[in-house]
Structure formats: structure tokens, C-alpha cells
Amino acid sequence: MRLKDKACVVTGGASGIGEAITALFAKEGGKVAVVDVDAANGERVVNAVKAAGGEAVLIRADIAEEAEARRAVEEAVRAFGRVDVLVNNAGVSAVGDVAACAPEDWDRVMRVNVRGVYLMSHFAVPVMRQQGFGTIINMSSTIAVIGLQARAAYAASKGAVLALTRAMAADHSHENIRVAAILPGTVYTPFVEGYLKRHYAEDMAGAIENLKRRQLNHELMTPEDVAYAALYLASDEARFALGTALVIDGGVSAAKVF
Ligand SMILES: NC(=O)c1ccc[n+]([C@@H]2O[C@H](COP(=O)([O-])OP(=O)(O)OC[C@H]3O[C@@H](n4cnc5c(N)ncnc54)[C@H](O)[C@@H]3O)[C@@H](O)[C@H]2O)c1
Numbered sequence: 675m676r677l678k679d680k681a682c683v684v685t686g687g688a689s690g691i692g693e694a695i696t697a698l699f700a701k702e703g704g705k706v707a708v709v710d711v712d713a714a715n716g717e718r719v720v721n722a723v724k725a726a727g728g729e730a731v732l733i734r735a736d737i738a739e740e741a742e743a744r745r746a747v748e749e750a751v752r753a754f755g756r757v758d759v760l761v762n763n764a765g766v767s768a769v770g771d772v773a774a775c776a777p778e779d780w781d782r783v784m785r786v787n788v789r790g791v792y793l794m795s796h797f798a799v800p801v802m803r804q805q806g807f808g809t810i811i812n813m814s815s816t817i818a819v820i821g822l823q824a825r826a827a828y829a830a831s832k833g834a835v836l837a838l839t840r841a842m843a844a845d846h847s848h849e850n851i852r853v854a855a856i857l858p859g860t861v862y863t864p865f866v867e868g869y870l871k872r873h874y875a876e877d878m879a880g881a882i883e884n885l886k887r888r889q890l891n892h893e894l895m896t897p898e899d900v901a902y903a904a905l906y907l908a909s910d911e912a913r914f915a916l917g918t919a920l921v922i923d924g925g926v927s928a929a930k931v932f
Pocket residue numbers: 685686687688689690691692709710711712715735736737738763764765766786790813814815816857858859860861862863864865866
């Protein structure tokens with residue numbers, strides 16, 4: 675019960691990494707508000723938490739819309755009375771180098787991944803400030819620290835999330851608002867599965883093997899592997915994790931085996 679009675683908000687909690695974080699936080703005693711545009715999957719995740727004896731609510735909102743992000747934070751406060759932990763996890767991707775990436779894809783990725791993190795934090799920080807306590811965990815990516823081909827917009831957005839995390843840590847640590855980032859490598863989620871289906875439909879098994887080979891342990895990372903990192907950062911045990919960039923990537927950014 676490492677999050678006993680903590681009021682948590684998880685954006686993008688209806689799928690993949692956010693779903694695993696929601697389930698683990700609830701199992702550890704947290705009350706979780708799932709903020710997502712996908713109401714059907716959001717319901718599924720919330721119902722699973724309740725069936726397991728946990729506490730969760732769904733807030734259907736687009737985090738990149740100012741009015742909706744404001745409402746999401748207000749509804750979370752109405753549901754649980756406070757916001758102790760905000761996990762800015764919702765994100766989208768686009769494929770292509772700068773020449774191939776269409777301006778509308780660039781804008782879509784930056785809008786959700788950067789503006790969404792800014793807006794949710796913009797509305798949550800005053801609540802945390804008033805409480806005199808809060809933790810914000812931003813989902814960046816290893817792509818913020820190593821170049822990967824054909825992900826120009828996505829890389830730029832996750833670099834921005836990492837820089838914003840450090841700026842927020844500088845601004846808010848003295849208010850007892852702790853801000854940190856997680857930098858996952860490739861995690862097998864609907865996000866990645868969809869990408870592989872679109873680009874490697876003829877050889878899914880081969881594409882998955884390639885993914886495994888990139889990891890030093892030759893295994894596929896699961897959403898739960900990232901959820902445990904989020905659990906650590908959300909818990910009081912992480913009180914010195916200020917502006918931390920926690921890399922969980924199977925060693926991809928740390929070492930190269932030739
Ligand atoms: N899967 C990976 O390999 C990987 C690696 C590094 C970082 N990440 C990051 O982790 C996060 C979660 O990724 P995932 O793989 O679990 O993705 P996913 O697609 O499985 O889940 C993302 C969720 O975010 C929601 N969402 C999207 N736009 C939204 C918006 N505007 N408002 C509210 N909700 C919105 C979606 O509906 C979905 O439920 C993302 O920020 C992603 O960039 C993923």
C-alpha cells in the first residue's frame with residue numbers, strides 16, 4: 675500500500691502504460707482518476723480496478739483543450755478532494771523525418787504531447803500548491819536522449835517534455851511539488867502494436883524479434899515494467915527524485931553490443 679489514500683490522476687489511463695499505471699496505483703491503495711479521450715476503454719479500465727476492490731473514476735477529456743484540461747483537474751478534485759499525484763502519460767506519435775512529417779502531424783503530436791502536459795500541469799500545480807504537496811510524473815521517452823530514425827515530431831515532443839520536467843522541478847520543488855520524468859524505451863502496447871501492423875504487417879513476428887534484439891536482455895518490455903517506475907516516483911520513497919529522468923529502456927541508451 676505504497677500509495678494509500680493518495681489521489682492520483684493518470685492521463686491516457688485507458689490503454690497501454692497508463693492502464694498498467696492505473697491498475698498498479700489502485701492496487702497500492704491510490705484513488706485513480708483516469709483522464710482519457712477513449713471513454714470505452716476508460717470504462718473498461720475503471721471497471722477492472724473496481725472489480726479488484728480498488729477506487730477509480732473516468733474523466734473523459736482531451737488534455738490538449740484548455741477547457742477540458744481545466745475540467746479534468748476540477749473533476750478529479752471533486753471526486754477525491756485533492757490531487758496528490760499527476761501522471762502526464764497521454765501521448766501520440768507520428769512517423770517520418772522532418773521532410774516527410776506533414777505540418778498537421780507535427781502540430782497534432784506537439785499539441786497532445788507538449789501542450790497537454792503543460793495544460794494539465796498548469797491546472798494541477800495551483801491545487802498542489804494549496805495542499806502544500808504534490809508529485810508530477812511526465813512521460814518522456816528514451817528518444818529524448820538518443821536519436822532514432824523517422825520520428826522527428828515525436829522526438830521533439832519528448833525532448834520538450836524532458837526539458838519542461840527539469841524546468842518544473844526548478845520552479846516547484848521548494849513548494850513541496852516533486853516533478854520527475856520517465857524515459858521508457860520501446861514498450862509493447864497498442865501504440866507500438868498499431869505502428870508495427872501499419873508498417874510491418876507482412877512480418878509481425880520478425881518485427882517483434884527485431885524489437886527484442888534491440889534490448890540488452892533480448893526481451894520485450896511490458897507496460898508493467900514502466901508502471902513500477904511510476905510507482906516508485908509516486909511514492910514518498912522518491913522524495914529526493916527531483917527533476918529525475920528515470921530511464922527504463924532495457925539498456926538501449928546505456929550500451930551497445932556489437
Ligand atoms: N509504447 C512505447 O514504446 C512508449 C515508449 C516511450 C514512451 N511512451 C509514451 O508513453 C505514453 C503512453 O504510451 P502507450 O504506448 O501506453 O500509448 P497508448 O496509445 O496505448 O495509450 C495512450 C492513451 O492516451 C490517450 N490519449 C491520446 N490523446 C489524448 C488526449 N488528447 N487526451 C486524453 N487522452 C489521450 C489514448 O486514448 C490512449 O488511451 C505516451 O506518452 C508515449 O509517448 C511510449
